Structures are given as C-alpha cells and as structure tokens.
Amino acid sequence: QAKGHGRGRVEQFSEALASQLADRAQLEIDLRSAVERDQFALVYQPQVRLTDGAIVAAEALLRWNHPGDGLRLPGSFIERAEETGLIVEIGQWVIDTVAMTIARWSRMGIEQRLAINVSRRQLDHASFFRGLRQAMHAAGAPARLLELEITETLAMHCSDDVLAAIGELRADGALVAIDDFGTGYSNLARLKVLPIDRIKLDRSIVEHIVDHAEARAVAQAVIGLIHGLGCQAVAEAVESDAQMNLLRVLGCDVVQGYAVAPPMAEAAFVDWARAGDRAISVG
Numbered sequence: 001q002a003k004g005h006g007r008g009r010v011e012q013f014s015e016a017l018a019s020q021l022a023d024r025a026q027l028e029i030d031l032r033s034a035v036e037r038d039q040f041a042l043v044y045q046p047q048v049r050l051t052d053g054a055i056v057a058a059e060a061l062l063r064w065n066h067p068g069d070g071l072r073l074p075g076s077f078i079e080r081a082e083e084t085g086l087i088v089e090i091g092q093w094v095i096d097t098v099a100m101t102i103a104r105w106s107r108m109g110i111e112q113r114l115a116i117n118v119s120r121r122q123l124d125h126a127s128f129f130r131g132l133r134q135a136m137h138a139a140g141a142p143a144r145l146l147e148l149e150i151t152e153t154l155a156m157h158c159s160d161d162v163l164a165a166i167g168e169l170r171a172d173g174a175l176v177a178i179d180d181f182g183t184g185y186s187n188l189a190r191l192k193v194l195p196i197d198r199i200k201l202d203r204s205i206v207e208h209i210v211d212h213a214e215a216r217a218v219a220q221a222v223i224g225l226i227h228g229l230g231c232q233a234v235a236e237a238v239e240s241d242a243q244m245n246l247l248r249v250l251g252c253d254v255v256q257g258y259a260v261a262p263p264m265a266e267a268a269f270v271d272w273a274r275a276g277d278r279a280i281s282v283g
C-alpha cells in the first residue's frame, strides 16, 4: 500500500508541477501578445517633500490590462518578464511612454519629474542607455525631468560600464535613486562611491516605526546614513499620518505612499497635482 500511496503522491506532484509549468508558459505567451496589443498602462504615484508638501517627483508604475483577469499588478508578471527577457521590450515601452508623458505634461504647464523602475535585464542590455536617450530626445523631454530607480541589490552588482553610463545621465541632469533600500545587503564602501542622488527606504523599514522603538532607531540610523552620503531620503509605502509625522521628525526628506496618494491614472494624477490638495500636514 505504501507503494500505491507513493505513486499517488508522485502523480499529484507531477500534475501540480505540470500545471505550474503550463501557467508559466501561458504567462509568457500572454506577455508577448500584451506588448503587441498594447495592454500595458502606467499609473503615477506622487512623492512629496515633507517640509512644504511640494510634489518633487512621481513614480511611474506598470499595470497590465489583462483581457481575462482585469488589471494585473507587477508582482504577478514582472519576474516572468525578467526571466524571459521580455522586460527589455516592456521596459522600452515604459521609457517611451514616460518620455512622451513628461513632454505632454510640460506643454500643459506641469513640469513634473517622473521616476521609472529599471530591472537588471534592462541594464545588462547594451542598448538601454541609447534607447533611453533616443526616447527622451524624440519626445522633447529634458533629462532633468527623469529619474531612474535601481534596486539596492542591482546597484551593488552593476558593472563599471553601467556605472559610467549612469554617471553620464546624471551629468545631463537626470536623478538616480536606490530603490527598496534595506532589503539587500549593501556594501557601504561601494554605496559611498555610487553616482546616486536619493535613497528610498523600503516599506519594511517604514512599516513599524510608529509602534516599535527598534524600528524607529533603524529608520533614524538609515536616514542619517543617507544624509551622510549627501543623498535625499525618500520613504516609500507611507500609509498613515503618524508615520508621516514621525518621518518628518526623523529628518526624512520625501514621502510616497497611500497616506499621500495612491498610484493614479494619468488624468487623476493631473487633477490631483493641480488641485494642490496634498493631504499632508505641513509642519
């Protein structure tokens, strides 16, 4: 009977595995057609300065209007897009769209810096920086209205060529931010020589600052480190006024999160930016 049991389990296991593989294959097919059928969209989440509530940037976040599943978040497809290399094409779409949005908003009198997320596969691609420049130039969008977000882990591992290219982009006026800081393992000696302007405290650092003294101490130390490096500290996933007020006390420069505004479609973002209703208590 033991044998029978064993076979049953193996069958169950291989069925589960087969369906998982089928899901992954289907996701790849769907992602390929999503690029062709223009099913991607961007939403924009503002980042505001704690001292005066000014919008200093907005992060462009990818959304997928899936024909069957409705709106899908990056968590359900970005990893697969990276594994298959499709992120290069999707990423170029993001860059083109952001460049055109920067230019369109400028014509409407909204000078808004937009931040894009860049993944490892994109940076490894030799043509990444060329594609970026071309897109900005074609749209008539100045580099100073662009910000690149690179995760801590990626920043710790990118090549000297990539660092040099990032340096050139900064020389043109673009900003560079380290994303998800606190989730990787930073080499502090390397951190100090990276060509960066801002560091984004990951949600895991911000999450418990109100109720845990230790979490508060970590956030305070990290903000001190960021300032010591001559960078601005940006807190992400700020969900409550209590967190926002505490971050201000800790000297954090900029906040992003539901407590300020959720990621919004373009029209909603423009309305929000124009209303000047920052929903943040300036103190």
Ligand code: C2E
Pocket: 045, 060, 061, 062, 073, 074, 075, 078, 087, 091, 094, 117, 118, 119, 149, 179, 180, 203, 236, 237, 238, 239, 256, 257, 258, 259, 262, 263
């Ligand atoms: P991220 O760059 O760390 O982006 C911040 C994420 O936090 C976003 O999730 C945003 O919607 C979410 N968020 C904003 N405010 C709050 C808050 O108050 N509380 C909480 N709990 N979450 C908040 P989203 O849009 O699902 O994106 C997830 C990740 O997918 C991003 O993390 C980024 O790593 C990646 N991603 C998004 N768009 C792109 C893209 O165009 N290209 C690449 N390569 N990656 C992207």
Ligand code: MG
Pocket: 059, 117, 149, 179
């Ligand atoms: Mg980001």
Ligand code: MG
Pocket: 179, 180, 200, 202, 236
């Ligand atoms: Mg982040």
Ligand code: MG
Pocket: 179, 180, 202, 203, 236
């Ligand atoms: Mg994060």
